[in-house]
Amino acid sequence: MRLGFVLGELLTGLRRNLSMAVSVVLVTMISMYLLGLGLLAQRQVDTMKDYWYDRVQVSVFLCVQGSQYANCGGKATTAAQREQIRSQLEQMKPPVKDVFYESQAEAFARFKEQFKNSPLGEQATERAFADSFRVSLADASKYDVVVSSFQGAPGVGRVQDQKQLLDRFFAFMNVVSWAAIALSALMVLCAILLMATTIRQTAFSRRRETGIMRLVGASNATIQLPFVMETVVSSILGAGLALTLLWATVRYGVSGYLSRALLDTAFIGVPDVLAVGPWILGGVMGLAVVTSWLTLRRYLRV
């Protein structure tokens, strides 16, 4: 088989079957875009985990006058109790990395600053806040050591672990990304069926050529190659477009907008798109080859 001849036949084939080729390109594009979004969402979760688990803190809330916490009994933590807790925390290094004290007034000020654009900030009163020790950990998974030591200790209102909050958020992100992947699986199924239909239709419209090729003794590979090539080229084109869209989404949507709007969070970037790119391209190529091979085995008998 001469390369020039193969390429010539490939171009003629694509041109003659343009609408079908375009539909394969588009369906592949959409399915791969969804798959890419799903994969990128997973990477986003990983990135955020890395970022947040380094910053995760355990808050040890103390009691204030009229505190709601059952353990307080309505009494404020005494200075002695507070110092007792502080020294206990200091002794717990290394799992504990850092300890700092935040008073009720400081907590209230920080909240007002964070929500200054929201009605929440105006409605809040200082009484809703408590003095607390903020404990950052060297290893986020060791939070339970802190929790178990201080839960129910005298003068401690409540021990709150931020990781639990984050985990709930990450679980939600996971569900979103899996939904995208499931949706993309459905689209991939559509793409496979469309490829198979296209090949069937093309095989039928070209039965004259393939009949003559068989008659003059062209090998199986020669007869099937144009069909496989057409499918592979269309689907790679679709995957390429999908990657371009993903790149644009991340470049302008995430890097260009989200990460500027939310400065205190880590986001995925263009390198992440480049990381999923080869998988998407390779997967699509494999899919196209396997689909066309299976279809041709049925519809292009030699």
Next chain:
Amino acid sequence: MILFDTVTKTYRQSTRPALAEVSLEVARGEFVFVVGSSGSGKSTLLRLVIREERATSGRVLVAGRELDRLPDRGVPLLRREVGTVFQDFRLLPNKTVHQNVAFALQVIGKSRSVIRQTVPETLATVGLEGKEKRLPHQLSGGEQQRVAIARAIVNKPSILLADEPTGNLDPATSREILLLLERINRAGTTVVMATHDHEIVNESRKRVLELDDGRLVRDQPEGDYGQLNSAIRGARVMAELDDELREAVAANDPGPPTGATRLLRMPHRHTRSSGSASSGSTSTAATATEERD
């Protein structure tokens, strides 16, 4: 070159064999006619030679290959040694004469220089110089068949199969095509030609194989078409058809006529209704009215 040893071919969905225990041998360089009425198994015989079909039983040997044991990947190589021509030419309508012939070489991976040399030579052999750039629809039937023959022999096969190559052509053109096939045969190619063309067979005085209902009934050197036999067979076919018609009427099948039954009924209705008018037979008249409903 071609050897059939008690070959039987029964198609799926059919109980009657298309070929029944056929044994024959065609030597290298021979020119053989295969004759017989439609459905006698001529095409099946040719299809077995290029392994378009596989024999149900018996052995087929072509160009030193035992086709029953030939693996699928060996089939293309077999077909490169056997050229094939059909009644309907089977040219690619959007390719020129030159491209049609070159196509056969391109798809088996011949180099451009080989194609550039061989295709014009072959087109000259079949008498199509100067028409290389024409499209098939710009050619006469005879010329189209020459293109098809050029395509079949461009790879210099040792066997050329022709399935009713003159079936669509007028007598003068048919004779020209036969002369071309004879010329190709003299150059050393074994030619097997299935045909309905009495005149060509009778004029050529070549070996004739006659098939009837899947059986080889005659293998005659310098034979003729066997007009008498075919006439008898023709009458027999008519008689069988008539029987079927009679049975159909007797069954008086009330279901909606579909396909073949409708075709069979049409002439029958006319004969019977006219017959009933003259004879006055009530039973046949009743049948006729029911038929009309």
